[in-house]
Amino acid sequence: MKGLNKLELTLAIIKPHVVKNPIVLKKIREIIINNNFKIIKSQRKIMTPNDANAFYADHKEKFFFNRLFTFMCSGPSDIHILARENAISKWRQIMGPTKVFYAQYSHPQSIRGKYGLTDTRNATHGSDSQESAEREMNIFFHDFDTLKWIKEEENYFRNEKIKLDTELFVHKIYDNNNHNNNDDDV
Numbered sequence: 001m002k003g004l005n006k007l008e009l010t011l012a013i014i015k016p017h018v019v020k021n022p023i024v025l026k027k028i029r030e031i032i033i034n035n036n037f038k039i040i041k042s043q044r045k046i047m048t049p050n051d052a053n054a055f056y057a058d059h060k061e062k063f064f065f066n067r068l069f070t071f072m073c074s075g076p077s078d079i080h081i082l083a084r085e086n087a088i089s090k091w092r093q094i095m096g097p098t099k100v101f102y103a104q105y106s107h108p109q110s111i112r113g114k115y116g117l118t119d120t121r122n123a124t125h126g127s128d129s130q131e132s133a134e135r136e137m138n139i140f141f142h143d144f145d146t147l148k149w150i151k152e153e154e155n156y157f158r159n160e161k162i163k164l165d166t167e168l169f170v171h172k173i174y175d176n177n178n179h180n181n182n183d184d185d186v
Helices: 022-034 049-055 065-072 087-095 100-106 111-115 130-140 146-152 154-158
Strands: 008-014 038-045 077-084 124-126 162-165 170-173
Touching: 008 022, 008 087, 008 130, 022 077, 022 111, 038 130, 038 170, 049 065, 049 130, 077 087, 087 111, 087 124, 100 111, 146 154, 154 170
Parallel strands: none
Antiparallel strands: 008 077, 008 124, 038 077, 162 170
16 A cells, blocks of 8 residues: 655765766666656766765775775766665665675675676665765755655655656656646756
Protein backbone atom coordinates (compact mmCIF):
# COMPACT_ATOMS: atom_id res chain seq x y z
CA MET A 1 0.00 0.00 0.00
CA LYS A 2 1.41 3.37 -1.07
CA GLY A 3 1.77 6.41 1.11
CA LEU A 4 2.30 4.91 4.56
CA ASN A 5 5.98 5.58 5.24
CA LYS A 6 7.70 8.93 5.05
CA LEU A 7 10.36 9.36 2.42
CA GLU A 8 13.97 9.91 3.42
CA LEU A 9 16.33 12.27 1.59
CA THR A 10 19.94 11.66 0.63
CA LEU A 11 22.55 13.43 -1.45
CA ALA A 12 23.97 11.56 -4.42
CA ILE A 13 26.89 12.72 -6.52
CA ILE A 14 27.81 11.22 -9.86
CA LYS A 15 31.52 11.97 -10.15
CA PRO A 16 33.28 13.75 -13.07
CA HIS A 17 34.68 10.69 -14.85
CA VAL A 18 31.16 9.23 -15.08
CA VAL A 19 29.56 12.47 -16.27
CA LYS A 20 32.09 12.48 -19.12
CA ASN A 21 30.87 9.03 -20.20
CA PRO A 22 27.26 9.33 -21.44
CA ILE A 23 26.72 5.56 -21.66
CA VAL A 24 27.70 4.95 -18.02
CA LEU A 25 25.81 8.07 -16.88
CA LYS A 26 22.66 6.76 -18.57
CA LYS A 27 23.08 3.35 -16.90
CA ILE A 28 23.46 4.92 -13.44
CA ARG A 29 20.40 7.10 -14.04
CA GLU A 30 18.47 3.96 -14.97
CA ILE A 31 19.65 2.32 -11.75
CA ILE A 32 18.36 5.32 -9.79
CA ILE A 33 14.93 5.20 -11.45
CA ASN A 34 14.67 1.39 -11.39
CA ASN A 35 15.26 1.45 -7.62
CA ASN A 36 12.29 3.76 -7.10
CA PHE A 37 14.28 6.85 -6.15
CA LYS A 38 12.58 10.17 -6.72
CA ILE A 39 14.86 12.96 -7.92
CA ILE A 40 13.93 16.01 -5.86
CA LYS A 41 16.67 18.36 -7.03
CA SER A 42 19.30 17.99 -9.69
CA GLN A 43 22.17 20.05 -10.97
CA ARG A 44 25.30 19.61 -13.02
CA LYS A 45 28.17 21.72 -11.80
CA ILE A 46 31.89 21.86 -11.44
CA MET A 47 32.65 21.86 -7.74
CA THR A 48 34.34 25.07 -6.69
CA PRO A 49 37.27 24.93 -4.28
CA ASN A 50 34.92 26.36 -1.61
CA ASP A 51 32.35 23.61 -2.31
CA ALA A 52 35.03 20.91 -2.16
CA ASN A 53 36.58 22.29 1.04
CA ALA A 54 33.17 22.39 2.76
CA PHE A 55 32.11 19.01 1.42
CA TYR A 56 35.34 17.17 2.26
CA ALA A 57 36.19 19.04 5.48
CA ASP A 58 36.29 15.73 7.42
CA HIS A 59 39.03 14.48 5.10
CA LYS A 60 41.21 17.61 5.16
CA GLU A 61 44.08 15.96 7.08
CA LYS A 62 43.97 12.61 5.27
CA PHE A 63 46.64 11.56 2.78
CA PHE A 64 44.19 11.35 -0.14
CA PHE A 65 42.60 14.79 0.36
CA ASN A 66 44.54 16.65 -2.35
CA ARG A 67 43.92 13.91 -4.92
CA LEU A 68 40.20 13.83 -4.09
CA PHE A 69 39.91 17.63 -3.98
CA THR A 70 41.64 18.06 -7.34
CA PHE A 71 39.60 15.32 -9.00
CA MET A 72 36.24 16.58 -7.75
CA CYS A 73 37.03 20.10 -9.03
CA SER A 74 38.30 18.78 -12.41
CA GLY A 75 34.99 18.63 -14.26
CA PRO A 76 31.25 18.61 -13.88
CA SER A 77 29.49 16.31 -11.43
CA ASP A 78 25.78 15.54 -11.38
CA ILE A 79 24.46 16.31 -7.90
CA HIS A 80 21.04 15.06 -6.82
CA ILE A 81 18.77 15.05 -3.84
CA LEU A 82 17.13 11.64 -3.93
CA ALA A 83 14.10 10.46 -1.96
CA ARG A 84 12.55 7.10 -1.15
CA GLU A 85 11.94 4.99 1.93
CA ASN A 86 15.33 4.22 3.50
CA ALA A 87 17.05 6.31 0.82
CA ILE A 88 20.39 6.57 2.61
CA SER A 89 20.92 2.87 3.21
CA LYS A 90 19.46 1.84 -0.17
CA TRP A 91 21.67 4.26 -2.13
CA ARG A 92 24.75 3.12 -0.21
CA GLN A 93 23.84 -0.54 -0.87
CA ILE A 94 23.44 0.11 -4.60
CA MET A 95 26.73 2.05 -4.76
CA GLY A 96 28.68 -0.74 -3.08
CA PRO A 97 31.87 -0.44 -1.02
CA THR A 98 33.98 2.73 -1.27
CA LYS A 99 37.13 0.83 -2.19
CA VAL A 100 36.77 -0.13 -5.85
CA PHE A 101 38.97 -3.24 -5.73
CA TYR A 102 36.86 -4.62 -2.88
CA ALA A 103 33.63 -3.59 -4.67
CA GLN A 104 34.72 -5.38 -7.85
CA TYR A 105 35.52 -8.51 -5.86
CA SER A 106 32.69 -8.63 -3.31
CA HIS A 107 29.92 -6.59 -4.98
CA PRO A 108 30.58 -6.81 -8.74
CA GLN A 109 27.02 -5.74 -9.64
CA SER A 110 27.21 -2.54 -7.56
CA ILE A 111 27.73 0.85 -9.22
CA ARG A 112 31.27 1.06 -7.88
CA GLY A 113 31.97 -2.55 -8.78
CA LYS A 114 30.94 -1.90 -12.38
CA TYR A 115 31.97 1.72 -12.97
CA GLY A 116 34.54 2.66 -10.33
CA LEU A 117 38.13 3.11 -11.49
CA THR A 118 40.01 3.90 -8.27
CA ASP A 119 39.09 4.75 -4.69
CA THR A 120 39.00 8.44 -5.67
CA ARG A 121 37.23 7.78 -8.98
CA ASN A 122 34.71 5.37 -7.48
CA ALA A 123 31.82 6.72 -9.58
CA THR A 124 29.44 7.99 -6.90
CA HIS A 125 28.98 9.48 -3.46
CA GLY A 126 26.12 8.99 -1.03
CA SER A 127 25.43 10.46 2.38
CA ASP A 128 26.11 8.10 5.30
CA SER A 129 23.50 9.46 7.75
CA GLN A 130 20.58 11.86 7.98
CA GLU A 131 22.86 14.46 9.58
CA SER A 132 25.39 14.13 6.75
CA ALA A 133 22.64 14.29 4.15
CA GLU A 134 21.30 17.53 5.61
CA ARG A 135 24.78 19.10 5.77
CA GLU A 136 25.72 17.94 2.26
CA MET A 137 22.43 19.03 0.66
CA ASN A 138 22.93 22.48 2.14
CA ILE A 139 26.36 22.82 0.49
CA PHE A 140 24.97 22.34 -3.03
CA PHE A 141 21.32 23.35 -2.69
CA HIS A 142 21.45 26.44 -0.45
CA ASP A 143 17.77 27.30 -0.93
CA PHE A 144 16.44 23.80 -0.29
CA ASP A 145 14.51 23.60 2.97
CA THR A 146 14.03 20.00 4.10
CA LEU A 147 11.25 20.81 6.57
CA LYS A 148 9.35 22.84 3.98
CA TRP A 149 9.74 20.00 1.45
CA ILE A 150 8.41 17.46 3.97
CA LYS A 151 5.46 19.69 4.83
CA GLU A 152 4.54 20.84 1.32
CA GLU A 153 5.81 18.27 -1.21
CA GLU A 154 6.73 14.93 0.36
CA ASN A 155 3.15 13.65 0.13
CA TYR A 156 3.07 14.22 -3.66
CA PHE A 157 6.28 12.23 -4.09
CA ARG A 158 5.21 9.47 -1.70
CA ASN A 159 1.88 9.08 -3.51
CA GLU A 160 3.46 9.17 -6.99
CA LYS A 161 1.82 12.45 -8.05
CA ILE A 162 4.95 13.25 -10.00
CA LYS A 163 6.41 12.93 -13.46
CA LEU A 164 10.06 12.52 -14.47
CA ASP A 165 11.47 15.31 -16.61
CA THR A 166 14.03 13.19 -18.45
CA GLU A 167 15.86 16.18 -19.92
CA LEU A 168 16.50 17.77 -16.51
CA PHE A 169 16.54 14.40 -14.69
CA VAL A 170 14.24 15.58 -11.93
CA HIS A 171 10.74 14.62 -10.86
CA LYS A 172 8.11 17.34 -10.97
CA ILE A 173 4.85 17.45 -9.06
CA TYR A 174 1.63 17.14 -11.02
CA ASP A 175 -1.83 17.63 -9.57
CA ASN A 176 -4.91 15.67 -10.63
CA ASN A 177 -5.47 18.04 -13.53
CA ASN A 178 -1.99 17.17 -14.82
CA HIS A 179 -0.66 20.69 -14.25
CA ASN A 180 2.88 21.17 -13.09
CA ASN A 181 2.98 22.57 -9.56
CA ASN A 182 6.75 22.66 -9.27
CA ASP A 183 8.27 24.87 -11.98
CA ASP A 184 11.05 26.36 -9.84
CA ASP A 185 14.71 25.90 -10.65
CA VAL A 186 15.98 22.35 -10.60
